[in-house]
Amino acid sequence: MDFDLSEEQRLLQDSVAKLLADKYGFEQRKAYMKAPEGWSREVWSQFAELGLLGLPFAEDEGGFGGGAVDTLLVAEQLGRAITLEPWLSTVVIGGGFLRNGASAELRSAMVPKIAAGELLLAFAQAERQSRYDLFDVATTAKKDGSGWSITGRKGYVVHGDSADALIVTARTAGGQRDQRGIGVFLVDAKDPGVQRRGYRTVDGQRAAEVEFANARAEAVLGNPEHGLPLVDQVVDETIAALAGEAVGAMQVAHDMTVDYMKTRQQFGRPIGSFQALQHRAADMLVALEQARSMSYFAAMSAEERDPLERRKAMATVKVQIGRSARFVGQQSIQLHGGIAMTMEYACGHYFKRLTVNDAMFGDADHYVRYLADIGGLVQAA
Amino acid sequence: MDLRFTDAEIAFRQEVRDFIAKELPVATRERMLAGKSPTKQMVVDWQRKLNARGWAAPEWPKEAGGPGWTLAQRYIFREELQQAPAPSPLGFNINMCGPVIIEFGTEEQKKRFLPRMLNLDDWWCQGFSEPGAGSDLAGLKTRAVREGDHYVVNGQKTWTTLAQHADWIFLLVRTDPNAKKQEGISFLLCDMKTPGITVRPIITIEGGHEVNEVFFDDVKVPVENLVGQENRGWDCAKFLLGNERFGQARVGASRERIRRLKVIAQESLDGGRPLMEDPEFRRKVTEIEVELKALEMTVMRVIATETKRKDKKPDPATSVLKIKGTEIQQLCSELLMKAAGPYAWVDGDPDEEGGGNDVDVAPDWALGLAGVYFNWRKQSIYGGSNEIQRNIMAKAFLGL
Ligand SMILES: Cc1cc2nc3c(=O)[nH]c(=O)nc-3n(C[C@H](O)[C@H](O)[C@H](O)COP(=O)(O)OP(=O)(O)OC[C@H]3O[C@@H](n4cnc5c(N)ncnc54)[C@H](O)[C@@H]3O)c2cc1C
Numbered sequence: 038m039d040f041d042l043s044e045e046q047r048l049l050q051d052s053v054a055k056l057l058a059d060k061y062g063f064e065q066r067k068a069y070m071k072a073p074e075g076w077s078r079e080v081w082s083q084f085a086e087l088g089l090l091g092l093p094f095a096e097d098e099g100g101f102g103g104g105a106v107d108t109l110l111v112a113e114q115l116g117r118a119i120t121l122e123p124w125l126s127t128v129v130i131g132g133g134f135l136r137n138g139a140s141a142e143l144r145s146a147m148v149p150k151i152a153a154g155e156l157l158l159a160f161a162q163a164e165r166q167s168r169y170d171l172f173d174v175a176t177t178a179k180k181d182g183s184g185w186s187i188t189g190r191k192g193y194v195v196h197g198d199s200a201d202a203l204i205v206t207a208r209t210a211g212g213q214r215d216q217r218g219i220g221v222f223l224v225d226a227k228d229p230g231v232q233r234r235g236y237r238t239v240d241g242q243r244a245a246e247v248e249f250a251n252a253r254a255e256a257v258l259g260n261p262e263h264g265l266p267l268v269d270q271v272v273d274e275t276i277a278a279l280a281g282e283a284v285g286a287m288q289v290a291h292d293m294t295v296d297y298m299k300t301r302q303q304f305g306r307p308i309g310s311f312q313a314l315q316h317r318a319a320d321m322l323v324a325l326e327q328a329r330s331m332s333y334f335a336a337m338s339a340e341e342r343d344p345l346e347r348r349k350a351m352a353t354v355k356v357q358i359g360r361s362a363r364f365v366g367q368q369s370i371q372l373h374g375g376i377a378m379t380m381e382y383a384c385g386h387y388f389k390r391l392t393v394n395d396a397m398f399g400d401a402d403h404y405v406r407y408l409a410d411i412g413g414l415v416q417a418a
Numbered sequence: 419m420d421l422r423f424t425d426a427e428i429a430f431r432q433e434v435r436d437f438i439a440k441e442l443p444v445a446t447r448e449r450m451l452a453g454k455s456p457t458k459q460m461v462v463d464w465q466r467k468l469n470a471r472g473w474a475a476p477e478w479p480k481e482a483g484g485p486g487w488t489l490a491q492r493y494i495f496r497e498e499l500q501q502a503p504a505p506s507p508l509g510f511n512i513n514m515c516g517p518v519i520i521e522f523g524t525e526e527q528k529k530r531f532l533p534r535m536l537n538l539d540d541w542w543c544q545g546f547s548e549p550g551a552g553s554d555l556a557g558l559k560t561r562a563v564r565e566g567d568h569y570v571v572n573g574q575k576t577w578t579t580l581a582q583h584a585d586w587i588f589l590l591v592r593t594d595p596n597a598k599k600q601e602g603i604s605f606l607l608c609d610m611k612t613p614g615i616t617v618r619p620i621i622t623i624e625g626g627h628e629v630n631e632v633f634f635d636d637v638k639v640p641v642e643n644l645v646g647q648e649n650r651g652w653d654c655a656k657f658l659l660g661n662e663r664f665g666q667a668r669v670g671a672s673r674e675r676i677r678r679l680k681v682i683a684q685e686s687l688d689g690g691r692p693l694m695e696d697p698e699f700r701r702k703v704t705e706i707e708v709e710l711k712a713l714e715m716t717v718m719r720v721i722a723t724e725t726k727r728k729d730k731k732p733d734p735a736t737s738v739l740k741i742k743g744t745e746i747q748q749l750c751s752e753l754l755m756k757a758a759g760p761y762a763w764v765d766g767d768p769d770e771e772g773g774g775n776d777v778d779v780a781p782d783w784a785l786g787l788a789g790v791y792f793n794w795r796k797q798s799i800y801g802g803s804n805e806i807q808r809n810i811m812a813k814a815f816l817g818l
Contacts, residue, residue, distance in 0.1 A: 165781075166687050168759045173690060192779065193760045214690050236779050237765040239624070239788040244763065246779040303554040313805050370795045374552055374803065375577050378622050378796050385623035389792060396760055406698055 053114040061118035063383045074199045075243040076121035082154050091152025093132045099149035105339035109281040116285025119390045123196035129278045131158030133271035138258035159200035161191035169399035172216050178207035185254040197245030198235025209261050220261035222254035240393040276351040277335035283358045283394045284332045287325045290369040290387040321365050328361035352404040359401025362391040434498045441467050442504045450503040453790040458583045464505045465538040474536040475512045482520045483536050489721045500670025510542040511535040515588045518654045522646035543584035545575040553806050556599045562591035571637040581617050581630040594649050605651035607643040624789035662801045663736040667743035669714045675750035682757045713742045734814035737807035744797035755791040758784035
């Protein structure tokens, strides 16, 4: 058993931390949010220079050959700065589909562009009725000569407004909630059949509602008759990255709170001297460390080959991360008092991101139910 | 002991309900159903309707312009407003400053201010908290120095809710810097149009503008606007804070939120079925309903003992109401957000008509629910934080 990072991993962590310390102060973040795309192209090209955009791809394809632990480390740093750039959409989700579902040709065409920061991807999966069920898909894909034509409506496509290409789940056969008959398609965002309406999400990120009307698919990812296992796998890998992001954000929310407790004076002494608050902050630390442990478990399980074991592991991760994020987020506001209720103070922004992080690809409640339905984690003696 | 309502009380409830059904503007109700605060105009119009009916200040005695209701009637009335949902009478006027003037004010002050408070001719705001004086309110530093027939006020208030709408502000100021901290404070009434006052907005985390900083730079307040005695303002403050805590129970409001939650849970799908059909979700909602029922009974007990109390000291039992009431409201706001699922992510500007759904990216019922959840974290912070309420209880009930 070894939780230590390699020298390379430590370097990676440090270089991202250094970049973000330099480029992602609270005021800088505010300015990025105000930019038309809602994030910074300049920071994006620095991500490219650092190798963060090619991180998970094989070296001979133009990537850096990073694994799940590397992804986790980067995600955690990005969570610490609650960055707004489409890294998760492009590199983790998009990258996941390319690594696990694309032909070698497609990869060789796309990976170098992604790594250079020239190609942005977004995942168009959820629909009005689907909530957190990845298999609930009404959007259709019809054979159209040698290709496919996509029709339907996708909601809350994170970073869908700035993406160059969309990865779309669509039904090639079966009924709306059938597990089989789902394909994954790559669609040019500028296809005349694609209409996007971008908006801001409550945590300051961007998303889009996307309508496909006979949009032409440029490529198929995985098996068009049964793409759900691919989707599950990529979402599971994404959950591991989300765990990293949440831990990074929780760490900062916690640190800010403890620092504030040491400086804020009421009744002639620091509020950190009140035992009620000390205990609460200690409980926040417990929640944070439990979450951190789970983020390691997530990185370890992301490469698990048995899909059921992997799903189960990620459900477990989601529950703990979600519960911890809720407690740390809520209490970081509470222990600050009024100041953390303001837009001008960073803490609230961490709380908001943690709230959305929990809901991405299913909240803690969703996964508790899943785990309970399959009999939990521990077998009866 | 008989906890049932009498026939007369049941008839009264119907009378209130009929009045609301007939008089409450649809736009006001819809806005509140969506979880948003009513606009200034909505609050003013509604309060004037209530006032025309003699119902603007349910708790005030008849001679002050109140309806002279029994405790049960007051309770029923507020519950019906909250459940409608309709705006409550403006708290700053009716539950905070008004009662202080009734209790501690002069006859002139009563004549001058109370009728205008009732009719919302003057919108009041609460100038208590300061950057350095939150939980430790008595640590406030805003200075008032008497010069002839005026006090000259210098300093800063913060978190002043809806100061941007306000015509008047009631203030706690330090008049004797040498006395023990609770003993050098006075309660002043100040016209917001007085030269030297600057109001600066504070934007809260969900994007709304409901709080402000208020700066005082040589602001002259006539001495006749002092309420009670100089340096005895802390008595007024304690009296007022007890009322504020009481008002935080908001049983009717939580019941309304649960109703709304159940409507949304019919529309929102989970696992291909209405969320309401999920036993896990139903169990969660039911747990809250039980807590709310218990709170309702506790509120009634506190009301009942209130009548028998001789002194005007705030009842520490109101701390129980504040803690439980805000916890329940916060849970409701969280469940509403969760019920909407990812739709709740759309950043709807709470101050904008239509709440930012101009691009139609979510069902209307889902908009702004995350914003309300974020915003309602304030409830366990203001009105004396929930930690401070526990301190009060530990001291008053437990003798610790
Ligand atoms: C949205 C909003 C609206 C408001 N509206 C108004 C208004 O209209 N008028 C007005 O005057 N004020 C208003 N307030 C101010 C409110 O009353 C204060 O925020 C509150 O009193 C807490 O003070 P603080 O924010 O300075 O936090 P602090 O007092 O600094 O508290 C920080 C943390 O320390 C804890 N703490 C402090 N002392 C103790 C202790 N002895 N033991 C244990 N824990 C302790 C608190 O519970 C909190 O968790 C409003 C606040 C908000 C957020």
